[in-house]
Amino acid sequence: MSYMDHSATSPVNPEVLKEMLPYFTESFGNASTLYALGREARTAMEKARKQVASLIGAQPEEVYFTSGGTESDNIAIKGTASKLKNKGNHIITSDIEHPAVEETCKYLEKNGYQVTYLPVGEEGIVKVSDVETAITPETILITVMHANNEIGTIQPIKEIGALAREKGIYFHTDAVQSVGKIPVNVGDMNVDMLSISAHKLYGPKGIGALYIRKGVRIDPLLHGGGHERGMRPGTENIPGIVGLGKACQIAEDNLEKNMEYVSSLRDRLIKGVLGKIEQSYLNGHPTKRLPNNANFRFSSIEGESLVLQLDAKGINASTGSACSSKKLEPSHVLMAIGLKEVDAHGSLRISLGTENTPQDIDYTIDAIDEVVERLRSMSPLWCATPEDA
Structure with missing residues (x-):
């Protein structure tokens, strides 16, 4: 399987799992208790907090553990909206956000807030000038993802953050896809809040974190026992937190090496696919993209059929966001970069990892070529004459 x-x-990561296992069994204490078993759990949690903070250039006390990226996004956006409702009701975001941001903004629209969705152009990148134009006296939050989960494009977060800070507006970024894959430093990026999810960087599912810059005040979504300094109450998931911390430490120790290796695989894949398969195209910016992301479209191909036939060859890939894979409508990200609906349906996302090899890439190129040729042979829409593009 590839x-x-x-x-x-x-x-x-096996090292992450090894680190977690004791906290399911012998070190199972509740971190809120005073006796030795509880203190042991709390010590492990605070170690993990430092590991997460180190990866993103934050202070440990600015890191709050959550159940994952979706909860982190919700706390940041709804928490800001609630806290600053007397100051304003306007939020700025982009047309290509993850559903955790997009659907949260739509929810707030139903509850009296105004939301501006910024266009991204055919390369999938927000213009800083568009952000500036969208700002009104009522703007309380800008939320723009660091790197897109489907097409991998990296946004000008530092510049947007500088603008937000100049205007006195809170700035949040969903960095679920970028943390652990490319350098992320909350100070350099001028962000007030940043979302992380462990299972995107070789950690366990069901655990994440929200960075909240010291001095930023937002309301919690949940109320209870005061855990996480009142921002996210509920008994802490110590095994998950330990796993997230270890995953962050491994990612930090190997960041440059992994970036270089995975980007070389990505470039080999893109060159092979575009060079071998007629009427194949790369979605998103050619260079301002995550080192592990390649998103292709193929004329006269239905993406789900392509994914299923690749699966039969032992290759696991997708048509877009896993959170949207059961929806019948085309990807909102691909539609936002100007693709026709038929082309959006014919797209394939391949996202690589450190365990992939050059041999995996070469096999995948050949498999995609074979499957595309087979599907096109059955398609009444296929024409071998290149399209106008």
Whole structure:
């Protein structure tokens, strides 16, 4: 099997699993208790908090543990909206956000807030000038993802953050896809809040974190026992937290090496596919993209059929976001970059990991070529004459 859907999830690193296991059994204490078993759990949790903070250039006290990226996004956006409702009711975001941001903004629209959805152009990148134009006296939050989960494009977060800070507006970024894959430093990026999910960087599912810059005040979504300094109450998931911390430490120790290796595989894949398969195209920016992401479209191909036939050949890939894979409508991200609906349906996302090899890439190129040729031979829409593009 060649697993090539790391944007959906990643396997747990064996070192991460080893670190977690004791906290299911002998070190199972509740971190809120005062006796030795509880203190042991709390010590492990605070170690993990430092590991997460170190990866993103934050202070440990600015890191709050959550159940994952979706909860982190919800806390940041709804928490800001609630806290600053007397200051304003306007939020700025982009047309290509993850559903955890997009659907949260739509929810707030139903509850009296105004949301501006910024266009991204054919390369999938927000213009800083568009952000500036969209700002009104009522703007309380800008939320733009660091890197897109489908097409891998990296946004000008530092510049957007500088603009937000100049205007006194809170700035949140969903960095679920970028943390652990490319350098992320909350100070350099001028962000006030940043979302992380462990299972995108070889950690366990069901655990994540939200960075909240010291001095930023937002309301919690949940109320209870005061855990996580009142921002996210509920008994802490110590095994998960330990796993997230270890995954962050491994990612930090190997960041440059992994970036270089995975980007070389990505470039080999893109060159092979575009060079071998007629009427194949790369979605998103050619260079301002995650080192592990390649998103293709193929004329006269239905993406789900392509994914299923690749699966039969032992290749795991996807048509887009795992959170949207059961929806029949085309990807909102691909539609936002100007694709026709038929082309959006004919797209394939391949997201690589450190365990992939050059041999995996070469096999995948040949498999995609074979499957595309077979599907086109059955398609009444296929014409071998190149399209106008």
